[in-house]
Amino acid sequence: xxxxEEVVNKLSVLDSTGQYDxxxxxxxxxxxxxxxxxxxxVFKGNALREKGDLDGALTAYRWAIMYDPNDVVARTNYASVxxxxxxxxxxxxxxxxxxxxxxxxxxxxxxxxNVLSLLGFPEQAMYSYHRALTFDPENIVLGSYVAELYSKQxxxxxxxxxLMQLLKIYPKNNALQLQMAATLAFFMQNGVPLKKVMEFxxxxxxxxxxxxxVSDVAxxxxxxxxxxxxxxxxxxxxxxxxxxxxxxxxxxxxxxTFINMxxxxxxxxxxxxxxxxxxxxxxxxxxxxxxxxxxxxxxxxVGVDVSKTLLEQAESKNVYSQLENEEVLSWIDRQAExxxxxxxxxxxxxxKDLDVAFSKFNRVLKEDGMFFFxxxxxxxxxxxxxxxxxxxxxxxESYVRYALKKNGFEIxxxxxxxxxxxxxxxxxxxxxxxKKIKK
Numbered sequence: 001x002x003x004x005e006e007v008v009n010k011l012s013v014l015d016s017t018g019q020y021d022x023x024x025x026x027x028x029x030x031x032x033x034x035x036x037x038x039x040x041x042v043f044k045g046n047a048l049r050e051k052g053d054l055d056g057a058l059t060a061y062r063w064a065i066m067y068d069p070n071d072v073v074a075r076t077n078y079a080s081v082x083x084x085x086x087x088x089x090x091x092x093x094x095x096x097x098x099x100x101x102x103x104x105x106x107x108x109x110x111x112x113x114n115v116l117s118l119l120g121f122p123e124q125a126m127y128s129y130h131r132a133l134t135f136d137p138e139n140i141v142l143g144s145y146v147a148e149l150y151s152k153q154x155x156x157x158x159x160x161x162x163l164m165q166l167l168k169i170y171p172k173n174n175a176l177q178l179q180m181a182a183t184l185a186f187f188m189q190n191g192v193p194l195k196k197v198m199e200f201x202x203x204x205x206x207x208x209x210x211x212x213x214v215s216d217v218a219x220x221x222x223x224x225x226x227x228x229x230x231x232x233x234x235x236x237x238x239x240x241x242x243x244x245x246x247x248x249x250x251x252x253x254x255x256x257t258f259i260n261m262x263x264x265x266x267x268x269x270x271x272x273x274x275x276x277x278x279x280x281x282x283x284x285x286x287x288x289x290x291x292x293x294x295x296x297x298x299x300x301x302v303g304v305d306v307s308k309t310l311l312e313q314a315e316s317k318n319v320y321s322q323l324e325n326e327e328v329l330s331w332i333d334r335q336a337e338x339x340x341x342x343x344x345x346x347x348x349x350x351x352k353d354l355d356v357a358f359s360k361f362n363r364v365l366k367e368d369g370m371f372f373f374x375x376x377x378x379x380x381x382x383x384x385x386x387x388x389x390x391x392x393x394x395x396x397e398s399y400v401r402y403a404l405k406k407n408g409f410e411i412x413x414x415x416x417x418x419x420x421x422x423x424x425x426x427x428x429x430x431x432x433x434x435k436k437i438k439k
Contacts, residue, residue, distance in 0.1 A: 004037065011043045020047040038067030042074050049081055057081050072102040079111045084256065088115045106132040110142065122153055138169055141243075144179055144390060151183050151389040156192045159183060159389070160200045167208060174238040177213040179390040180204060181221075181230035186389050188226050190380070198222065213238075229352065229387055233306055233327045236350060239391060240284075240307035254429075255287035257417050258345045258374055261431045262291040265372055265413075275299040276340040279364065281328050281373075282306075282347025286314030292343065293319045299340075304328045329360050338366045344373035349392035352385055354400065358407035362436060371409060371434045374417060375400060379428060400432075409434040 014023040024047040045060035064074035079094035098108035113128035150159035205218035283303030351357040384399035412433040
């Protein structure tokens, strides 16, 4: 007879390798014999969450907590689902309960930090993130995010020191080195005393002189080129290759919001159509395209991205008819056939010149074609374009409107992706629906 330990080990393998249909089947089978084995409900909740049944996942986690009130993982996962469902108060309460049960477990601190950041309590959020880092100091995703928040909250010393701490652990990580480069450029352009920035640059250069990004970027920054941007196509490709396998986990909440908004925008326009052609600009791992597959099942769905690592994951989702590993504007220049739909989820922040990008997008879109995108808005200052950590641009509302109008697009709708919550950072994100104007 199989022991409980053997059952848990078997289910853990299925969970960790993403075999969620099989995991759910096995859990239901074991529950027939052990309906009061609380950990089985945790696995069930994990499978249902990954399959998109969030209400079912919540119910499963509640059963797990009922059978074992001290199960910190069940409470943490329960909080995570509540956070995804935007029940922020419930998520915070559940995460706090998990912290009280096991103060050394880092995951609930992350949920607390996310909620507190969204609700506009930056100091409390940073405390939660730092507690998580205390127990998981080598967590590169968390550490780089906290450094990003420090930059956005105008605390350059803390941002620089944290990035240096991470780089000493991961000196060859291209994404981290590029984040440092973009952060230093941001400091130069946005009021951090130049003497202090030069000290940062010298320290960074001295410590990591052998890294290609450092040897390329540091001398240019040291020459005080205030408007220099380190974001070349080659560097972005290297950065996203470095973070590719953690990209979905790090961007899941944002991706779910975009998918939901895209689905709601597509339905009234293209109801009952399945033969459309669509281009996913900077497709990444393909999360945004999940909303398009029903509309392009008998048509064509093309994804273009500079990162081979991200495209490998996009291919595994089986939603694209064609994937291209190339800089998207160069790829568009060679295309003759226009598309019905263009989609850009989180990719426009890597195009500094929206005027040029929108001009090319217009050429590859059919008359009356639709363009759906998300973009971060600059409320930091009056500039049209600002380089913003970790490595992207934010844009003024007036500049986005100008570039769209100039290049033959009409705005249909704009919707906040933060649900109106006040944030302490200066890069609020918006979902745009625009239409190509007939000539």
